[in-house]
Amino acid sequence: MEKRIDCFLPFDNQQQADMLAGAFEGQQLVNEIIYLSNDDRPEGSPFLPLHKALSTSAVASIAQTATSDFILLCTQTAPVQLEPFALERMLKMAEESDASFAYADRYKSVAGERVPHPVIDCQEGALRDDFDFGSLVLIRRSTLVEFVSEAPTNYSFAGFYQLRLFCMRKGGLLHIPEMLYTEKETDLRTSGQKQFDYVDPRNRNIQIEMEKACTEHLKAIGAFIDYRTLKKADVAQGSFPVEASVIIPVRNRERTIADAIRSALSQKTSFAFNVIVINNHSTDGTHEAIVKSHSAEEKEKCIELIPERTDLGIGGCWDLAVRDEHCGRFAIQLDSDDLYSDDSVLQRIVDSFYSQQCAMLIGAYTLCDFQLKTLPPGIIDHREWTAENGMNNALRINGLGAPRCFYTPVIREIGFPNVSYGEDYAVGLAISRTYRIGRIYDSLYLCRRWEGNSDAALSPERVNRNNTYKDSLRTTELHARLKR
DSSP states (O other), X not given: OOOOEEEEEEEXXXXXXXXXXXXXXXXXXXXXXXXXXXXXXXTTOOOOOHHHHBOXXXXXXXXXXXXXXXXXXXXXXXXXXXXXXHHHHHHHHHHHHTOSEEEEEEEEEETTEEEEEOOOOOOTTOOOTTOOOOSEEXXXXXXXHHHHHHOOOOOSSBHHHHHHHHHHHTTOEEEEEEEEEEEEOOOOOOHHHHTTGGGOGGGHHHHHHHHHHHHHHHHHHTOOOOGGGOBOOOTTXXXXXXXXXXXXXXXXXXXXXXXXHHHHHTOOOSSOEEEEEEEOOOSSSHHHHHHHTSOGGGGGGEEEEOOSOSOOOHHHHHHHHHHSTTOOSEEEEOOTTOEESSTTHHHHHHHHHHHHTOSEXXXXXXXXXXXXXXXXXXXXXXXXXOTTTHHXXXXXXXXXXXXXXXXXXXXXXXXXXXXSSSHHHHHHHHHHHHBOEEEEEEEEEEXXXXXXXXXXXXXXXXXHHHHHHHHHHHHHHHXXXXXX
């Protein structure tokens, strides 16, 4: 059988390299095994997987070094075990589909147990740089050569991301829905812990490069938005019962809801505001906790809505609240688990709406436990959002920040999808296409992490569903931007 694959493996130390290479030695399709070092990692960081640390020049070196038709790139240092004829299957599927980039489902070895770990299709809007391709990707050498000849920027860390965006433009990404190998799971953190990696200050230099690569991609496909075309919002227009409404959707949070409501009612402002709690048919003591959270004098200021429908997600509850007659000029988020950082938050938010003339405003928040002790990475300020490029970078990152605040006429026009994940991201993308989104980079919000958080520890299947949904939102948004 003709040897048609060159394997490029990450090198951290000789023992690791030898263990990793064992999976590919003796494979009939493998022509050569070549190692890649990772000497440019940020100081103090662990060994970065190559999908987070491959430079553009390293991609060029791979293209120049390889002599086979296809390159198998292993992006992680942990050992892998190939299923029988796995490489033959990847090669056959890539050739028959004319794909330039192929990846497959896999098994994961966790604490000695092998469990299936399927991945998802990489659709047009899958622009996040943490897309799960697994440890092994098969790439056409001719595609690498073409990429190197056209790559506009030399990145230190975003080379792999830049390459796969290039392959997406060529329409050549193939997901093989078959378990073709097993990789050892080395990151045993929960999904709730992993979700903040992209805002870790230690990764800031990597994130800057990823943003630049994504922006170049958007320009290449015609979906880039020039911030100078965005509308200002004339937020002084219209008449409303109050200036601001704090919106709190809740279901079965008897432990936390009273604290959240008291945090909102204790705000000191120069304007009238209310708190709208959407009790989504709680079956515990949430209603009683809501009633006890405020005094008789505050009854008109704290409004409990119980939906007539029983099929509303968080987005449906938000939509109900912003369309209610009690909703004010600005609708301001507070989750039922969380607290405002002090009693001046609402005043700062409303003042910022007027000064920044924006249709949506996002603050920063601090991760903490129930004793309000700060948890790593601390303040999540989303400084990757800039006035000049935030609306483009929003297509790469998985969230826009919190608390999220809306100019009510605009959010009523757009509406929330009736889902319980990504509803805020959906409306944020839609707003960012047309209007300015304002920012406050100081922490306004205490995000209390506990075992009851809905995103604390999700199964791989749930993570896949969530990622598929957000990628679909990005795909829809890309199409909308192409029509502008």
